[in-house]
Amino acid sequence: MEETYYMQWLQSIHHLSGKSARKVLELYPDPGELLRDAREHWEQMFSAGQGKILWERIQETRSLQDMQEQYEKLMEKGIRFVHERQKEYPARLKMIPDAPLGLYYKGKLPGAEGLTVAMIGARDCSEYGSYVARELGKYLGQRGITVISGMARGIDGISQGAVLEAGGESYAVLGCGVDICYPSSNRNIYDILVERGGVLSTYPPGTKPLGSNFPPRNRIVSGLADALVVVEARLKSGTLSTVDMALEQGREVYVVPGRVTDRLSDGCNRLLRQGAGVFLDPESFVEELEESCFLKRISPIKEREKGISMERSPGEEGRGMNREKLPELSAELLELWQALEYEPRSVADIREHVKNTLSLQQCSTGLMQLVLLGHARQVFSGYFSKV
Amino acid sequence: MxxxxxxxxxxxxxxxxxxxxxxxxxxxxxxxxxxxxxxxxxxxxxxxxxxxxxxxxxxxxxxxxxxxxxxxxxxxxxxxxxxxxxxxxxxxxxxxxxxxxxxxxxxxxxxxxxxxxxxxxxxxxxxxxxxxxxxxxxxxxxxxxxxxxxxxxxxxxxxxxxxxxxxxxxxxxxxxxxxxxxxSIEELMQEGQEANENDFAEVKGQEAAKRAAKIAAAGFHNLLMLGPPGAGKSMIAKRIPGIMPPLTLEESLEVTAIYSVAGQLGDRSLICQRPFQSPHHTISAPALTGGGMRPKPGMISLAHRSVLFLDELPEFQRSSLDSLRQPMEDKKVQISRVGGNLIYPADFMLVCAMNPCPCGYFPDRNRCRCTQPQIKQYAGRVSGPILDRIDLCVELQNVDVLSLHEAKSGEDSASMRRDVERVRAIQAKRFHGKRYRFNGDIQAADMDEFCSLGQEEMRCMEKLYHELGLSARSYHRIRKVARTIADLEGEERIRTPHLLEAAMYRPAQEVWKA
The missing domain is CATH 3.30.230.10 (Ribosomal Protein S5; domain 2)
Incomplete structure (x- = not known):
């Protein structure tokens, strides 16, 4: 148990990377020794700044007793801690460069078995992005595939919400302490995650969601998964930094293609051009993933060789996103419905796309009818989108 | 002596x-x-x-x-x-x-x-x-x-x-x-009616907004226009007084008296055109509602019987906007002083304009990079009680230069005014003997008398209520606006399409929440 107290204490020191923490462990296997040692030693071993931080913490912590108390306080709050020497520590995480020494969590930890997928994307996503995230999340949830994400606004939260709604398992890696729900608008997701999945963080409880905390947590998101799906990303975005981490960690990266005119898909399309996997529909994505993970497991070194064939494999017919059935509607409403997109469109725009000449009023009332029937959504006063 | x-x-x-x-x-x-x-x-x-x-x-x-x-x-x-x-x-x-x-x-x-x-x-x-x-x-x-x-x-x-x-x-x-x-009063009135510089025919595209403006003018409903910069919000607002029926002599004297008291008559002898007031957003509460050390009518009284246009609504000070609440209910401003009370009439139609988000381009996500909380916060800057008094909300589209050349000019002011006058005539008959004169002012107690719904319409309203999560207030508002739409269409009874169209114009506050 003493080891766990020690590990937790080290993990709780802000700005101490996994690497440095391991160095400390190596030099001072016994925490008592560490507490007794003089400051000069520290400053020689670490950079002046890090040495100082460590020294200050040592000054605060007088004895082993303090370390234990600190740990027990966490337990009382329902917050767990796992470190790399314990067998519960996620196996996938051990493989990544600069793996954290330990993790704080509420709920459960992701298991080593079964496929695990990380879903990430823009916070201020489009209707298209949120649709894909919802559909994929739902599918993965139904298939029992674990989904890792960051519980952020937009794609992250939408996918996790969809997974949980479909009865699946999901884990969130936060950029703040696990006791803080950030953003607070995702409170409902947070609560269910704590019940049915888990909320993880490398930051000690009480840490505020500072902007600088998020890039480092991204490596945990990708590190916990077998593959990463990017749903929507702008050219300059935090999402792309996660992709870099994932590639460094040797994770599969899949990208949802978007229209070349959509700025929110620019990042995605760029990744596709660089050779990322193409996400077309949930079924083939999972099939492909299962195959590659299986191959990896039997021959991790061997490159995946897969012939490209133009023929569709059996069962591929009728697949793809957005293959929804035409709703049963009157001819006029149906035409209006077909003119709708997942992107909000103005009434005037929709009217132009309808072959029959409808008056503006007919168009508006028809669209409102679709809203009432649950086939459309009024995004803004005069803007409608498909549901 | x-x-x-x-x-x-x-x-x-x-x-x-x-x-x-x-x-x-x-x-x-x-x-x-x-x-x-x-x-x-x-x-x-x-x-x-x-x-x-x-x-x-x-x-x-x-x-x-x-x-x-x-x-x-x-x-x-x-x-x-x-x-x-x-x-x-x-x-x-x-x-x-x-x-x-x-x-x-x-x-x-x-x-x-x-x-x-x-x-x-x-x-x-x-x-x-x-x-x-x-x-x-x-x-x-x-x-x-x-x-x-x-x-x-x-x-x-x-x-x-x-x-x-x-x-x-x-x-x-x-x-x-x-x-x-x-x-010669006749001549003045005649001149005033002819000297209408701004015509709706100059507004290209934006048919939805023009339609909303017509409904608003017909029923004296307050209107909120949302849209990106340069879409033509002010252009539309400026043209609204022009589609209202011309001032009667009595109204004209009322308006002229206010301008005379405010010392803003200049060399005019009688104001025969409905005035258009568009105060800057830095305006103080007393300047808006009237008052001051030597009381003078404020902007809302200068907009009496016409349009008060507040451009860039979220930029207005909250205290200024909140000071509009009482006058909007009472249609007059009461200024209380130790020496006695002054009353300035202020029966105006409120037309507001604002960007839907800080950058103005929402929901066009290719151009708008505002975050959801930013958008909410921006909308939240508008005083809730003011939004509560707005019956119609319409979003203007971004117009590109090409379509400006192509677009038909659509309806002109004269034809819109004919429709408005027709609806005003219906209202004059309907509200004979009532304290108010317009559909926009129908009181909740009189709702069943003037905005009665058939069985089918009731069902539609119920559906709307549940699907859109309406509040009781917006429920009434939709019925009032539907009344005006039905009048415009020349229908005695409110029908389902009227309700649906009215529901589309419900103020953005609720849409924003979603």
């Missing part, structure tokens, strides 16, 4: 008669003024004395007492200069006693004896006519303004000497010295 001259005081946009009394006695030479006088009225004696001297009139050193009666009414403004001068001239027997009886005098004096324009001539002359006074002498610059009142002769004067000459002469000669100012 004693003399009394009639003048008038403003009470809000109304007036009452004031008698200027002058008494001259022997004693130590002095002039004392009494009668609850404001600072500028007190200063009148200096102006009067200098003006008389410079007009070549020498005043003997006597003890002069000047009283403005009723003495408990607070007197303000500079319009008492001329009546005081005339009363003194009479008291000193510069002209025959009784020559100035039954004539109302108004005007500010310059030190050289010239007479300068004053505020509020129209309401005072109107009150004088009501009291049976037959003749007024007002500053020349205000003569046309007073002349619109029937049954009273209004003469404009430029100097004190002219006035004295007038009072010294009689009969025909008087008419030659200061001719009665005349205006």
């Amino acid at each position: 004693y003399s009394t001259i009639i003048s008038g005081a403003l009470l809000g946009v109304n007036a009452c008669m004031v008698h200027v009394e002058v008494d001259v006695t022997s004693g130590l030479p002095a002039i004392s003024m009494v009668g609850s006088l404001g600072g500028e009225v007190r200063e009148a004696k200096e102006r009067v004395m200098a003006a008389m001297k410079n007009a070549g009139l020498s005043i003997p050193p006597k003890h002069v007492t000047i009283n403005l009666s009723p003495a408990d009414l607070r007197k303000e403004g500079t319009a008492y200069d001329l009546p005081i001068a005339v009363a003194m001239l009479e008291a000193f027997s510069f002209f025959k006693q009784g020559s100035a009886t039954d004539i109302l005098f108004l005007g500010e004096l310059g030190l050289n004896g010239e007479i300068k324009p004053v505020r509020g001539v129209l309401p005072i002359v109107r009150e004088a006519a009501k009291q049976g006074i037959k003749e007024c002498i007002v500053p020349a610059a205000n003569a046309r303004e007073g002349a619109v009142i029937p049954d009273i002769c209004v003469r404009g004067t430029e100097s004190l000497e002219q006035v004295l000459c007038f009072l010294l002469s009689e009969g025909e000669e008087r008419e030659k010295l200061l001719p009665v100012s005349r205006v």
